[in-house]
Amino acid sequence: MRLHRNLVFAVIDALKAIFDENKYADKEIAKALKRDKRWGSRDRSFIAETTYDIVRWKRLYAEIADVKEPFSRPNLFRLFAVWATLRGIELPDWKQLEETPTRRIKGRFDELNKTRKYRESIPDWLDKLAIEELGEEKWTKEIAALNKQAPVVLRANTLKNSKTALKDKLFKENIETHTVKGYKNALILEERANVFSTEAFKYGSFEVQDASSQLVAEFLDVKPGMRVVDTCAGAGGKSLHLAALMENKGLIISLDIYENKLKELKRRAKRAGAHNIETRTIDTTKVVKKLYGTADRVLIDAPCSGLGVLRRNPDAKWKLQPEFIDEIRKTQAEILDRYSKIIKEDGKLVYATCSILPSENQKQVKAFLERESGKDFMLTNEKIILSHESGYDGFYMALLEKRK
Numbered sequence: 404m405r406l407h408r409n410l411v412f413a414v415i416d417a418l419k420a421i422f423d424e425n426k427y428a429d430k431e432i433a434k435a436l437k438r439d440k441r442w443g444s445r446d447r448s449f450i451a452e453t454t455y456d457i458v459r460w461k462r463l464y465a466e467i468a469d470v471k472e473p474f475s476r477p478n479l480f481r482l483f484a485v486w487a488t489l490r491g492i493e494l495p496d497w498k499q500l501e502e503t504p505t506r507r508i509k510g511r512f513d514e515l516n517k518t519r520k521y522r523e524s525i526p527d528w529l530d531k532l533a534i535e536e537l538g539e540e541k542w543t544k545e546i547a548a549l550n551k552q553a554p555v556v557l558r559a560n561t562l563k564n565s566k567t568a569l570k571d572k573l574f575k576e577n578i579e580t581h582t583v584k585g586y587k588n589a590l591i592l593e594e595r596a597n598v599f600s601t602e603a604f605k606y607g608s609f610e611v612q613d614a615s616s617q618l619v620a621e622f623l624d625v626k627p628g629m630r631v632v633d634t635c636a637g638a639g640g641k642s643l644h645l646a647a648l649m650e651n652k653g654l655i656i657s658l659d660i661y662e663n664k665l666k667e668l669k670r671r672a673k674r675a676g677a678h679n680i681e682t683r684t685i686d687t688t689k690v691v692k693k694l695y696g697t698a699d700r701v702l703i704d705a706p707c708s709g710l711g712v713l714r715r716n717p718d719a720k721w722k723l724q725p726e727f728i729d730e731i732r733k734t735q736a737e738i739l740d741r742y743s744k745i746i747k748e749d750g751k752l753v754y755a756t757c758s759i760l761p762s763e764n765q766k767q768v769k770a771f772l773e774r775e776s777g778k779d780f781m782l783t784n785e786k787i788i789l790s791h792e793s794g795y796d797g798f799y800m801a802l803l804e805k806r807k
């Protein structure tokens with residue numbers, strides 16, 4: 404592989420913003436990709452993948468390069484030199500890469516590889532917390548899986564086409580996919596590609612959605628004609644799936660505390676041809692209270708640490724703080740107490756997160772069932788999805804039924 408100066412500079416600029424200015428990796432990468440319209444798909448994937456790689460392995464690479472944050476530009480080039488050396492890429496004779504100690508890099512890598520917190524590049528507090536929650540054996544396997552690059556998974560939008568029809572459509576646009584057992588509407592890309600530029604995407608034939616995430620709406624057991632409330636709808640990944648499962652019949656009320664996310668949901672719903680979704684911003688407590696006792700089904704896709712989706716958001720390893728996880732657990736408990744009241748008698752509720760920590764998942768549900776607010780509910784099904792077992796994102800979902 405030959406390294407191109409413009410592409411490497413784009414990576415360095417993105418890393419500077421992510422590491423030193425605390426910006427989000429996905430946003431900075433999107434910005435970097437807009438810099439030159441002439442860049443082709445290989446150039447673009449070099450920028451995206453290299454940036455994500457260096458974000459993912461920040462602690463390991465910084466230790467090998469012996470550099471500390473905040474990173475100066477010369478130090479960011481040192482991190483890049485570590486990345487390139489470990490991949491066996493020949494370094495060009497640019498002044499920024501002069502005197503890279505190639506042999507020493509390989510030696511340090513072998514040495515640090517023996518210790519999990521360096522090998523998997525994780526902060527000490529996270530390593531400690533995850534061992535307490537999952538046990539060392541499970542965590543060691545899980546973090547190794549969460550450090551891999553995620554496959555691109557699509558969900559066929561059955562309001563527009565079947566999975567088989569979508570597969571054919573994409574094939575005609577030179578995108579090859581395969582199906583996976585156990586995931587009704589999922590197609591996995593054989594090779595990474597910019598699916599957003601396809602005609603199939605513009606027509607609303609699919610959404611990009613991880614396979615584990617695709618299990619959540621199905622878990623809620625919705626039927627056409629039902630009244631469903633998606634309480635933490637965000638930009639609508641699950642609402643859109645619910646609309647498809649309900650064949651556009653009945654009503655989905657999608658709530659969130661952020662109006663801008665719901666605006667994006669509406670835009671996506673239009674493209675997907677989902678006509679039974681109504682959005683409401685939770686700007687006062689009244690919005691939720693008005694819904695008490697009205698829904699056949701409620702989805703709580705709760706805000707969480709996001710530790711199950713580190714493959715997609717590796718910068719979360721560095722942005723997450725233990726205090727945030729403490730706070731989010733309190734929010735999850737409050738949300739369960741308040742939003743469970745939206746359910747009618749005999750109705751069903753799904754509580755889901757994209758976290759792998761029992762304290763945000765099964766323990767949260769258990770505590771809810773023991774509180775006054777949960778006394779009428781019964782846990783009838785539960786899925787604990789770990790990335791090293793499923794091959795997809797880490798997720799949790801619990802199905803609760805309201806008794807008479």
Ligand SMILES: C[S@@+](CC[C@H](N)C(=O)[O-])C[C@H]1O[C@@H](n2cnc3c(N)ncnc32)[C@H](O)[C@@H]1O
Nearest residue numbers: 634635636637638639640641659660704705706
């Ligand atoms: C896991 S994300 C939802 C993802 C979304 N359901 C999807 O499938 O694309 C959690 C969402 O909860 C929202 N949220 C945070 N606190 C909330 C609250 N108190 N009430 C409702 N929504 C909340 C966040 O804005 C975020 O969009």
